[in-house]
Amino acid sequence: MFTHILVPIDGSAHSLKAAGVAIDLALKYGSRLTFLHVTRRFPVPEKLKEYLSAEQLQGEQLYALDEATEKVMADVKAEAEAKGIAGVKMRVKEGKPSRTIVEYAANHAVDAIVMGSRGLTDIEAALLGSVSHKVSSLAACTVVVTR
Ligand SMILES: Nc1ncnc2c1ncn2[C@@H]1O[C@H](COP(=O)(O)OP(=O)(O)OP(=O)(O)O)[C@@H](O)[C@H]1O
Ligand SMILES: [Mg+2]
Numbered sequence: 001m002f003t004h005i006l007v008p009i010d011g012s013a014h015s016l017k018a019a020g021v022a023i024d025l026a027l028k029y030g031s032r033l034t035f036l037h038v039t040r041r042f043p044v045p046e047k048l049k050e051y052l053s054a055e056q057l058q059g060e061q062l063y064a065l066d067e068a069t070e071k072v073m074a075d076v077k078a079e080a081e082a083k084g085i086a087g088v089k090m091r092v093k094e095g096k097p098s099r100t101i102v103e104y105a106a107n108h109a110v111d112a113i114v115m116g117s118r119g120l121t122d123i124e125a126a127l128l129g130s131v132s133h134k135v136s137s138l139a140a141c142t143v144v145v146t147r
Pocket of ligand 2: 121129
């Protein structure tokens with residue numbers, strides 16, 4: 001049914017739930033599994049940049065940010081492998097989340113995207129986050145939105 005499942009991870013509990021569903025589907029269908037996190041470079045004020053470089057902290061600060069997300073990614077990968085899925089991939093890309101997820105799917109023969117209905121912002125009134133809304137509208141493949 002599905003040969004390659006993509007799971008976009010933003011580190012939220014919603015995305016972890018999606019990972020659990022994706023692992024189950026991958027076991028059922030013998031699918032390949034890829035976890036993808038999309039980062040955005042945030043603008044650092046000039047004053048802060050000066051301080052960071054004077055203290056030689058620039059690299060460390062950026063790396064520390066990615067490390068937290070990488071740990072979440074490593075945990076879901078370990079869970080997938082513990083359940084018997086081989087060849088699980090982790091990818092981190094920079095860009096606009098929805099566009100990057102849709103492009104990754106198109107370029108890597110992904111036939112299902114499994115993602116949370118909401119993510120880190122998690123506004124109670126919103127039924128769908130903007131990333132899940134855009135991806136489910138724009139992707140050419142099946143999109144499973146977990147809740
Ligand atoms: N930067 C990201 N990288 C990878 N996946 C992401 C990213 N952001 C969101 N996702 C995926 O999209 C799902 C829905 O998150 P989304 O960002 O749409 O909701 P939100 O954070 O509640 O609202 P919004 O970001 O629109 O304010 C997440 O559970 C996750 O699977
Ligand atoms: Mg979000």
